[in-house]
Amino acid sequence: MTPKPRPTYSVIAKEAGVSEATVSRVLNGDDRVDQERAAKVLEVVERLGYKKHRAATALASGRTNLIAVVIDNDLSVFSDPFWGTVTSGISRVLMENELQTLLMVTSVSSVDGPVAHYLNTGEVDGAIFFQLHKDALVRKLAKTGLPIVITGSPHAATDFVFVDTDNFGGGHAATKHLINRGCKKVAIIAGDIETVAGHQRLDGYHQAYRELGRVPAKTLTAYGDYSYESGKREMTRLLNEQPDIDGVFACNDLMALGAIAAIEERGLTVPGDVAVVGFDDSLVAQTSRPGLTSVRQDIVALGEAAAELMIAQLRNEPVEPRILPTELVIRESA
Amino acid sequence: MTPKPRPTYSVIAKEAGVSEATVSRVLNGDDRVDQERAAKVLEVVERLGYKKHRAATALASGRTNLIAVVIDNDLSVFSDPFWGTVTSGISRVLMENELQTLLMVTSVSSVDGPVAHYLNTGEVDGAIFFQLHKDALVRKLAKTGLPIVITGSPHAATDFVFVDTDNFGGGHAATKHLINRGCKKVAIIAGDIETVAGHQRLDGYHQAYRELGRVPAKTLTAYGDYSYESGKREMTRLLNEQPDIDGVFACNDLMALGAIAAIEERGLTVPGDVAVVGFDDSLVAQTSRPGLTSVRQDIVALGEAAAELMIAQLRNEPVEPRILPTELVIRESA
DNA sequence: CTGAAAGCGCTTACAG
């Protein structure tokens, strides 16, 4: 009923007829070990199904093989599938590289909280953060030399390593698509402009207009909060004020569905009277009727990229921020 | 630029004028320490912001304070928000209890794979599994005495500790609701009957009929695979064969939406001609039109319960499986 | 290329 005692170096060393130091060298890929003895050690290791004891290794080496994935409680962790999806991508890649994922769902706000302390003191080899409303903690950690990757673009210009979706390109493509299909007056329902992602999607919208030598009227920009209700509310308002709007780019799918509801309630049709494009290509985009044309981001790839950048840092390889491309998925709504 | 050196027992002991053994006792809540000396130690610990070194603690004590959350790669980890939501609930509760979450997204199929070995050798204090198509690995681990919690009911009658949603009750409530609103012929689009959850929802449907002293015709039971397409396909078939069906319980929201699409394509209305109830109360249920009446399960609570059962086991407290209640959320579709 | 030995930072009998 008790766990079978696991073998240790002392056992391996004895069986292989070498010292524990040699076992250690073999297992750590130190090349100055005699081929034959190394082979013998590996044979024993294999036969006994030996795996290093994590705590002992960590204590002796100072490396933990643990990467923290820090998710802010304030984020919509509980409702938004995004975080879970990214995290599973991260975890899979880390595991493939003998690293493990320590998941921390907690408040990131305080610079001196338990998480701060925890990450600050060599308990993990690196930390991957989601988003960054307040980056004081991350700044502080970065100063200690802890390898860090941000998922989502950091606020200002920084030298943080980050991965993000090409929000600008996505916003641009969405708007361009509406213009190309003949829309004369394209509105946007922006999300939280305080976030980099929200801002970039709006910028993409502007850029698409700019390429036509035009500037969209300020009144064509509405501000929602990524909820269905806000999309519906803002679309209703937009149409009240400007009934000739014939296209709208909503900065996420939920707002897009809200917008469609508002449009149809008014007796107008989608895409006949008003074409609608969303962002995320989430499940709701695929199952709504009319099917929602939406900007797809590869969320799993985002997690994988984050893990890869972390691994590169641990290897002291040069790392560049990574912006992943989006893809416009065309359905019925535009 | 390097992490500031963290204090150790030796520092604390010196500052507090006691031995390291005493520091250890104080920090581990050993009550046979002089009040004043204990207070002094705690003061120093507080002042220095001291936290125990995880690896050292683990190596010396044999306890890791790490709980593995094992998610099978085969599961729809990447598309289904369910797992991420449960996991964040687990993680939060564990953190509040000084435990940490080691996330393992991997293949659980092999009894001898790396995960098996890993969990088998004292690297974690416990493991929380999701679902259980093949429970050979879990059985083996349980034999070693590793505390285990299953999220989702295990296949057969076992003594595994598990938490699950009341799938039977949910299926019963959904069907009952359809009957109560006057439906004469209620069909069911079941999900994967191989899973306990799928089977229980179907059982709940039967029970609701049984309470009326009736037995639903076999032909009223269709089998989908939880996808939108399967819901649409099966609903179309059901209506072809039995045009007088006036109610349907789809065992998840996606199939329910598919069913609605099939019904409307036929020129019928929801709920006028056919009332529809789904299961999950997911985002798509809230944003679809007509709004989908659906059985809500509290997914965060599921994670929290799993964590609580794990903690109880670690404390050697008696634990009972936990079945969480569902709630029927009524919208337009039924 | 190899081994003996010290050390990583805790915990825990043991003796008092």
Added chain:
DNA sequence: CTGAAAGCGCTTACAG
């Protein structure tokens, strides 16, 4: 109630 000491299972200069 308290401390000295051994030990957890590895890694890593150091000396050869």
